[in-house]
Amino acid sequence: MRQFVELFFFTFRFKCAIMFPESQGKLIRMSNFYDKKLLLLKPQRIMLPLFPAKTSFDINALKPLADSIAAHGIIEPLVVRKNDFKRYELVCGHKRLKAAITVGLRRVPCVLVSADELTASLMATAENLNRKSPDYFEQAEEFKRISIRFGIEYETIAEKTGISISALLNRINLLNLSSEVRQKLSGLDESYALTVSLVPQEKQIDFINRITSLSLSPEKAKEAVKDYVFPSLFEKPEAQKETAPLRKSVSCDVRIFSNSLLKLISTLKNSGIEAYSSAVEKEDCIEYTVKIPKSKPGARTQAGAQKHINPICSFVP
Template sequence: MAKAIKKQALGRGLSALLKDPENDIKSIEDNNADKVVGNIIELEIASIEINPFQPRTNFNEDSLNELATSIRELGVIQPITVRKTAFNKYQLISGERRLRASKLVGLETIPAYIRIANDNDSLTMALVENIQRHDLDPIEIALSYQRLMEEISLTQEQVSDRVGKKRSTIANYLRLLRLDPIIQTGIRDGFITMGHGRAIINIEDLDVQTNIYHQIITENLSVRETEALVKKYQEGVGNEKQSVLKKESQFVVSEEDKRSIGSFFGAKVDVKVGNNGKGKISIPFHSEEDLNRIIKLLKD
């Protein structure tokens, strides 16, 4: 325990050093740079701005609140990483969930690693670190790979080396971006899996892609069943090609309508419609209090 307290005191001491105008560190060659770079330092949260290169766009509110509770009880266990942009000004490289949760708790400082890097290095570090996370959805990962290729001018082989993944894995993620935007949204929202998306991508016609997508949802098709459906369409077995082109039911609930319903209940609802036109709406709740809130909305 004494050792941990000593480390925190050191972090506060280095923080004071960084706020001294006479010791403004702008590059790795500057005086005292070796004391700052690579060390854990307590930084004022107000001095940290969000990284505009952050590839992650969706933050689960429940997960964020759980992290905030953990930070309130245990503190920030894993430091964030920032880069210095100006005197006592920093830009986030990685750790946005930790930073957001710390703000929710009301912390004024947060432990951080300081890096001195140009924009390209910052973008590369942010993208690579975020790709390694387990809670990014497949589309977010694909977009991160695409940004590494387009904005840093890396080849698929170079991206493979940077993130430690096989080139074929990189290619499979990037192919998801050829899906119709509605289907990409479906993957991000968890209505279908990456496996479903990889099967659908073998169809070039976007209208057929979306029809198969709706059929997967309404009939709850597995990845293997989806692959068989796509194969039959491609082979033109019997009238399968025509059946795939047809609407999977008498009507289709649009993604916009689903979002409207979800907005009303304050939850991500699941709407399914069968071939006979009948369907169901599933409304998730996370506690008794949340359930009572939904019931009150229905009564009102």
């Protein structure tokens, strides 16, 4: 009942702030709702993070959201934090903020959370992962930026944002594609990009043109790779025909090793062994580390369970 009353007054005061902004103070504070402080802030008081998780917006996609906000207001509050300069910094809701500014909204509802820069970056990344049409190249850049800036491994990022380590590494590998190839893949599903990454670099543009002109499904595109790529890969002198195909087929996709390693770790964990792996991308290689504790199986079960009970992004509204 208390939560219902607080929600009612939050909605009421939010509407009053829009209709009668001159009657409001500089900052409208409200009581805690679900243990989070709710605020109505002027858009100009909210500063963007130095490295926002979302950097590009489709103007055409922004208009429907702006029309909805103009008609019904912001249904889902933005998430902000107090940065080192004691200013309100946006954590989640960049698109909603831009749409609110577009329609001239005078105040926007915000949830104030206590988070440092790393936590805020992980929260924003986790929210972007749940979008209908995420920009997988942009997300890969964000994963890499977080890893380099804060010195944390990809496995930790995957755990904190709720994405599998294999999916994360697949997206990191997509950064090896040229800017021309990325532009060609714009608007296509991530599965097409992963398929194109298997094709030699000099043939990727031609392969994209073929699968788009034939309107191939992701499954058909994967099958087309075998006919398009492998025959040329196996063309070797007579003396090398027995050994070259094996080395070439194994080395053509480093993700095979990554996925095999992940399956091994999963098998060990299912057997009660708390093994885990990490991957660090370097200039000339990707360094994998597998750690198996000497303690008895199950010794870290309680700590692991506690970590899953309180995920870092559980409080994102």
